[in-house]
Amino acid sequence: MADNGTGAQDGPTGAQDGPKSQTILVVGGGIAGITAALEAAETGYDVILLEKNPFLGGRVTRLNRYFPKLCHPTCGLEINYQRIRKNPRIKLMTMTEVTDVAGTRGDYRVSIKSGPRYITDACTACGKCAEVAETEVPNPFNYGMDKVKAAYLPHEQAFPMKYVLAPEVIGTPEAEKIRDACPYGAVDLEAKVEEGELNVGAIIWATGWKPYDASRLEVYAYDESPDVINNVEMERLANHDGPTGGKIVRPSNGEPVKRVAMIQCAGSRDTNHLPYCSMICCLGSLKHAAYVREQYDDAEVDIYYIDIRAHDKMSAFYERVKRDPKIRFIKSKPGHIEIGEDGRPLVCGEKTVGREIYKEPYDLVVLATGMEPSLPKDFAPEAGLVRDEYGFVVPAANGGDGSGQFSAGVAGGPFDVALSTQSATAAALKAIQAVRAAGN
Secondary structure: OOOOOOEEEEOOOOOOOEEEEEEEEEOOOOHHHHHHHHHOOOOOOOOEEOOOOOOOOOOOHHHOOOOOOOOHHHHHHHHHHHHHHHOOEEEEEOOEEEEEEEEEEEEEEEEEOOOOEEEEEOOOOOOHHHHHOOOEEEOHHOOOOOEEEEEEEOOOOOOOOOOEEEHOOOOOOHHHHHHHHHOOOOEEEOOEEEEEEEEEEEEEEEEOEEEEHHHHHHHHHOOOOOOEEEEHHHHHHHHOOOOOOOEEEEEOOOOOOOEEEEEEEEEEEOOEEEEEOOOHHHHHHHHHHHHHHHHOOOEEEEEEOOOOOOOOOHHHHHHHHHHHOOOOEOOOOOOOEEEEEOOOEEEEEOOOOOOOOOEEEOOOOEEEEEEEOOOOOOOOOOOOOEOOOOEEEEEEOOOOOOHHHHHHHHHHOOHHHHHHHHHHHHHHHHHHHHHHHHHH
């Protein structure tokens, strides 16, 4: 496949490094995968970075702010993108997934599949294709909360900065119109799924996480009211390039929110759903409360919690939010949500302290859903790795001596961004040690 000058490729490569490969494969292009790839490449090793989406950044690139300082994530991501552009040792393959792994440390044969983007490396992101597109499709970057043209840039700072053509229009006259509008001939309507094989010496699984499916929490009426959303949707609602241009409003009617509820452990620490704590949910809700209060001086936010888990230095962030008199902390796990006659969600339950029964109306309810590993459930790691009882990839009990596969970031357990990057650096070091050992 052709290189676009940034080290980025969108299709399989037939490059082989021999029976004892020194190349490191990183599966997943979120913050952990990016960190692991850069750490290994800047140490002098060739790295192939695979990402199933058409852009890098994973969940982090969809965040509005980081806690505790509430700074934007785009700055740090752009620095990493610049490092990738400048490093010839990193080969990026987007819209690509691993289908099979065989072999051992130093000689893994990895089968991959790349889906068609229908846009080639000749794309300059000029936007002419989008100008003539008429069909609209759900916007995956905003979790389907709005729509985009069938020819679209994944988001305003996407890397690689290339458009995507939605498969819904392939084979239609509209697709031909889009192709003809491109002044660079970058639209390939004949593109197909491609399969190939990579030969690598070590593999880092940085496949990240997905939010727990809130529709499974039937008592919280997620599927019954557009004004009940989850925490990742709240991030997009508050973002300037989100579905409302950054205005936190009721999705049902666009009205400003005056009363907002945050429900902690929505499906977490619950044997019927996720029995573990996902570590970031409490802090995320504190951040969301700050978003609301920044936009509305008179808005009230109620945070329903079992207990607040603000670890280490994050406790200062918790205390700062707690000082806001319009943010209330209510110790209770709500029993259910009803929809009132006026369409507003009613949070119902019993307070842990005082045993008071409540039924409170809100303009917006945000469910703090937990983190699930994104790695397919049927993935069977080699002897050095195992899936724990929750599905995360962890080292085997015997320590995995001789292994060439490692996990990084949330593939290995619930982490925040800082811990994910630390985990990724550790995984890069282990992968380097593995390929060195295989070459001796």
